[in-house]
Amino acid sequence: QKIETLGGRSLQLAQDITREEALNRDASEMIDRLEWETEELSKAALGQDDKLSTATREAQDASAVLQERETDLSQLTEDVARLSARHQSAHRLLQDCEKTLQRSRDEAEKAEQALQHSEQQVVEAAEAFDVDEGLAAQAQAQAEQCEQALERVETARSDTQAREAEARAQRSRAEGEHTALEAEMTALAKLLARGSQEGGQLLDRLQVEQGFEKALGAALADDLRAAEVEGEDALSGWRFLPDYPVAQPLPNGITPLSNHVSTPDALGRRMTQIGLVDGDEGARLQAALQPGQRLVSLEGDLWRWDGYCIWAEDAPSTAALHLEQVNRLEELKQKMAQTEAELHAARSAHDLLSGELTEWAGKDQRAREARRQADREVIEKNRALSNSEAQLNLAKGRVENLTLAVARHAEESLGAEAQRAEAQMAVDALEDIQSLKDRVEDIKLTVEAARITMLSKRSEQDELRRAGEARMRRKQQVTKELSGWRLRLETADQRRVELLERKSQTEADLAEAALVPDALARKREELRSAIAQAETRRKAAGDNLATGEAALRNAIAQERDSERAASEAREARAGAEARAEAAQETKTAAAQRIQDELQTTPQELLHSLSTDADRMPHADEIEAEVNRLKRQREALGAVNLRAEEDAKEVESEHKSLSEEKADLEAAIHTLRNGIAGLNREGRERLLTAFEQVNSNFGLLFKHLFGGGEANLVLVESDDPLEAGLEIMCQPPGKKLSTLSLLSGGEQTLTAMALIFAVFLANPAPICVLDEVDAPLDDANVTRFCDLLDEMCRRTDTRFLIITHHAVTMARMDRLFGVTMQEQGVSQLVSVDLKKAESLVA
Structure with missing residues (x-):
């Protein structure tokens, strides 16, 4: 596998060597092109300084021309603005x-019209x-006539009223006498009727001269109450016997009582033996009396033949009282007839004068x-006269004010006309502004x-400057690129040599150099990336150049706008300066007007207004105000010349x-302070009186109820002047409670006890109680009467009780009864119960 890798690397190195050779060729071509561009830039830069100097000079010349224009x-604009402001x-x-x-x-015309209207007013x-004024005089005359008529009527009415009062007094006296006589006659008639219940007694058949009643009563006493009888088998009484053939004469100088008394025949013998003497002579003449004879005095003293004597005050005679009442009744009847005649005359006179008085009262x-x-x-x-006078004075004042206003408006019109002419001349004297515009x-x-x-x-200058600068920058860039490509060419030759060596080495180290092509590939990618980044930077630089050129164009436009705005600002400044000059002239004129009309400066006027200048209203608003x-001042009318005197009077009145x-x-x-003192004294007196009344109330309550407890309590306030009163009562056998629960x-x-408790604190001479016993039963009425007796013993008060209760009337000392025997005619009858009891006894 390593051999394959090294084989690949060797192949790759061969390719790289081929690429490097191609790059060397490209670099040589680029170097040639850059050298050519450098020569072209050098040729283009020839004469650049002269062109730039020429463009700069031309731009400066154009700028100077522009500044001059x-x-x-600006000067002409300022002139136009100043002239426009003027x-x-x-x-x-x-x-x-x-x-x-x-x-x-307009004001003058209005004032003239108002003046004509005011003159008509x-x-x-x-x-x-x-x-x-005529109506007021007539009304005053009519009022005086009504006053005179009223005085005449009042005089007549006063005279009639005086005569009516006198007639009313006479009528009242006559009615009083008539009522008194009638009451006395009624009372006497009742007494005589009560005393004459036994019929036939001689007492009722006697007629005694007035003043001799007591003498007859002393002589005959109760014998007068006996009746006259007939026959030997008759009852007790007076039997008629003929007179003595020879009567025993009375002592010399003694007047028989029969001369003053008219008696029945049955008393003939008795009356002939009774003599009338003075009180001082009776005792002396008593010894001269014959058997059966008696002497009496007008006072009611008695002397008998047998030595017996009795004085009037020792043995009052009811018969004498009866005879006196009979004579008094007869006398009252005679007086009654006379009084009725007088009363009728008084009533007629009073009614006549009352009618006259009513008539005069109506008048x-x-x-x-009529006077009112x-x-x-x-x-x-x-x-109305005052209003008319005020309207007349007001109209005259308006005429005077309007006359002055018309004259003032005429002067103002002349002044305004002169000012308008001056303003027109100033307008005509100004230069034509349109030519300047x-x-x-x-x-x-x-x-x-x-x-x-x-x-x-300036744009050409900038363009030349930018082109020169661009060429300079490009020349510098080309120089840099040329150096770079030359360095890159040298580097590429070196790399090619190195690659050849490495290829030889790779071929030698084929099994060991399998990883070299990958490094070369990465290097190639790095170079491509660097090239791309360089291209990106180039494009960014181009974009920045375009942005700068656009910014330059914008700056040039802003400069143009700024210069235009500066020109307009200069024009506005010129206009503002012109308006400021005009405002200064207006200010000077206003200050002169203030000085002429108010004799003060604008600063002093502003200070006197006590306001800020920034808060002052607009001039048009001030002018309208x-x-x-x-106009309000003109409507006020004429100046009050008495204002100072009125002010002094008002000041004096204010001081007063x-x-x-x-x-x-x-x-x-x-x-x-006085009220406080009175309140203090009132509290003291009230508390003192309260204690006294509370003590009296407790005692009287016990007296009325025969025991129990009662007291007064101040409630709802600590101040006795504002406190209420609560009555606490406890009758015998009951619990303590308030008055409302009884x-x-x-x-x-209880209320009576409280009233009498207050009464005891300050007794009055007379106390009137109106039917206070109406809600009471007989037992409580008796308690009430006992309380009255207690009050009479403790005070010197006369109690007048108005009642319909028989028990109360029976306990009184004297009764007064009001009756109405005829419709509308009241009569008063009085009975002294104490005296009646003594008579009955």
């Missing part, structure tokens, strides 16, 4: 002047003022209504041609109000 274009500024100023002039004319307001109401209507009419007419366009074409020429020359404010405020705050502070009667009694 661009300088001329034209724009001048035309803008002319337009502003024309707008100002037109606005002034002045005439109309003056006429309205005259009419309202007074109508007069007052007249006052309202006066107020309305004066208000045409020259700019021509120069632009020249500049563009020069730029194209310069770019062409100024015009609007001017401030002082009043300080006084009020001090008063509030004092009041709050029965109705227990609640009523």
Whole structure:
């Protein structure tokens, strides 16, 4: 196998030797071709420097021409921009002047129309003022007439009211007297009827002169209650006996009582033996009396013939009281007739005056209504007059303001006309800008041609430079390749020699050199790979060359665009400079206007506005706002010449109000301190009163219920002024509970105990209780009456009880009853129960 390998290698070496010989031939051909290319490159490089110098000089000349043309274009462009800015500024100023002039004319026309309208309003307001003034005068006269009429009515009404009050007082007095007489007569009639229940007694048949009742009662006493009887078998009483044939005479100077008394015949004998004396003479004359004779005094003293005497205060006579009541009743009947006549006259007079007073009250109401209507009419007419006067003054003020506005607008129109003429002259004086623009366009074409020429020359220069550089690079590359091929040829010869030697060696070492062809094959592959990589690098270099040339073309285009942009920027700068000059002129004019109209500088004006310049609105907006404010100022009317005085008055009033405020705050502070003191004192007094009332409540509760416990508790707050009151009660035999859990009667009694507990803390002279016993039964009413007795013992209060309960009425000291015997007529009847009890006893 080794022999086969070495045989193959030998064959391969033979082939390699053949290939190396072919490569040597190729290398020789390549060396010849590269030497020829070197000669050609050398020939092409001849005159390259001269051509490059010439192209460079031509490019520099074209660039200088282009720069000169661009300088001329820039200067002319700046001139055009500056002139254009002047034209724009001048035309803008002319337009502003024309707008100002037109606005002034419009404002003047509006002011003139408004002036005519305001003058017409002045005439109309003056006429309205005259009419309202007349109406106000008429209303004032009518109001004065109504006031006079009202005074007359009030005078008559006051007189009638005084007379009606007097008549009402007389009627009240008459009704009071009539009611009192009627009540007294009713009471006396009831008493007499109750005392005359036994019929036939002589007491009812007597007629005694007034004032002699006590004397007759002392003389006859209860004998008067006996009846007159007839026959020997009759009952007890007075039997008629004829007079004495010879009656025993009374002592000298004594008047018989029969002279003042009209009695039945049965009392004839008795009455002849009764004499009437003064209280001081009775004891002295008693000894002169004959048997059966008696002496009495008007006071009711009695002296008998047998020495017996009795004083009136020791033995009051019910008969005398009865006789007095009878006489009093007769007297009351006579007075009643007179009182009824007086009452009828008083009622008639009062009714008549009441009707007159009602009539005068109606007249007074109508007069007052007429006066109020007249006052309202006066107020309305004066208000209308004030409005008319205000409208007249306002119209006059508008006329004055509009007159000034018309004059001002006329001056502004003249000024605007002069400014417009100056602006027009400035526009006419400017150079024609179109010719300059045409020259700019021509120069632009020249500049563009020069730029194209310069770019062409620069392109030729670059092309020559690139060609020279390419030839130089190619020459260097060829030199390198030539050296490489020569080295490769030498190497190939050496390799061929080596291959021959190796072939000989291989042939000699055929069995041992089987692996040589494989190494050669690998070497060949390596060489092929190196050749491919070299070709790849060559193509990449070509691509880079094309990319560089494209980048060069792009750079040239960018340079052209940059030069064009620079030209346009120069034009814009020139325009901006021109506009800046125009703006500076406008700024100067505005500063002069500010100085003329406001007497200040723009910086001071901006500082006074307290705002940032960057936040200032546009000039057109400011101009519109100024015009609007001017119109508002004109609409305000004439200047208030009293403004300073009004300000002083307002300041004085403000100072006065401030002082009043300080006084009020001090008063509030004092009041709050006082309230705090009152609250503190109120708490102390309330707690003191609460303790006292709580103690009284517990005692009265025990008295009413006969035991038990009760107390008051403050709830819901620690402050006694804000706390509520809870009533805790424990009647005998029950548990402690609140008032709401007790029965109705227990609640009523507990409430009474609480009321009387408060009453005991500060007793009043009079206490009125209205039907407090209505929900109580008889047992609780008795407890209530016992409580009243206890209260009467502990206080000096007079209790007035309104009740329908018999038990309560029976426990009272005096009763007052209100009855209505006739419809609409009430009567009051009173009974003193204590006195009645003494009479019954």
